[in-house]
Amino acid sequence: MSALVLALGAGAVIGLALGALGGGGGMLAVPALIYLLGLDPTSAATASLLIVSATSLTALTRHAGAVAWRTGVAFAAAGVVPAIAAAALARFIPNAVLTGSFAMIAAAAGIAMLRSTQLVEPASTGTVLTARRVGLSKVLTAGAGLGTVTGLLGVGGGFLAVPTLVTVLKLRMGVAIGTSLFVISINSAAALATRLATAQLTLDWRIIGPFAGAALLGAWDGKRLSGKVSTATLKRIFACLLFGLAAFMFIDAVVRPH
Known part of the structure; x- marks a missing residue:
């Protein structure tokens, strides 16, 4: 199968995940870029960040009417410095360690997705609760953790953000x-x-361009998909994919020479 077809297919799936679930797509981007399209882990993480940034922004335009902006700014601010620091350190970490770390994060993401299918949406207007009631330290810790994972491994971290926003800050799922x-x-x-x-x-735009383009189109249609298939069903499907990826990448990190 040609690299172009693989890039288009993988990009579409990742875009749909981000558009429908607010996260999860980035966890598929890195392994797709490594194992389907032949990038090394460092280049794959960088390309994934480019794709996830553009795709998330596109999906955001479809969800702009359902954003708690002040909450988002506070959450993002807690993660920016860790994201920058982790991104700067990532190039010094061996590929085998990055691959093994990604495998563990993928497994954690799968577990988080399964658990989030059981979340009960709070009766909330979508505004953040006061810091005294939710614990400011929890918010800052979650934001910093998300930023670290994003910078180190090239994933968006939505699998951490969505459950935290629902359970800690009591936002409605949408x-x-x-x-x-x-x-x-x-x-x-x-x-x-x-x-x-x-x-x-050196990024190969012959691969990244089609990949990103398909992801952008998928992100635009992701919200429509979430209206046709229940969010819980979508999360279970992506959780199974993540568990499979985690097992494969862990074996690869241990067995294959890097």
Whole structure:
């Protein structure tokens, strides 16, 4: 199968995930770029950040009416510095360690997605609760953790953001998805700028261009997909994909020489 067809197919799936769920697509982007399209882990993470940034921003335009903006700004602000620091450090980490770390994060993302299918939406107007009631430290910790994962591995981190926004900040699921897309856009852009400024990379636009284009189109239609298929069903499907990827990448990190 040609690289162009693979790039278009993988990009479409990732865009649909981001548009429908507010996260999860970035976890598929890196392994697709490595194992289907032949990029090394460092280049794949950088290309993924570019794709996730553009795709999240596109999906955000479809969810702009359901975003808790002040909450999103606070959440993103907590993650920007960790995202920049992790992106700067990533180039010093061996590929095998990055692959193994990605496998563990993919498994965690799958578990988070399955757990989030059981979340009960709060009866909320979509505004954040006061820091005294939710615990400011929890918000800052979640934001910093999301930023670190984004910068280090090139994923958006929506699998962390959406459950946190629903369970800790008591946002409705629809508002959590929109807010998550805003946070992902900010953190991914910060990490991408750092990687481009600190690493000597040559990105293959013959692969990344079609991949990103298909992802953008998928992100635009993702919200429509979420209206036809239940969010819980979509999350279960992506959780199964993530568990499979986690197992494959862990074996690859241990067995294959890097």
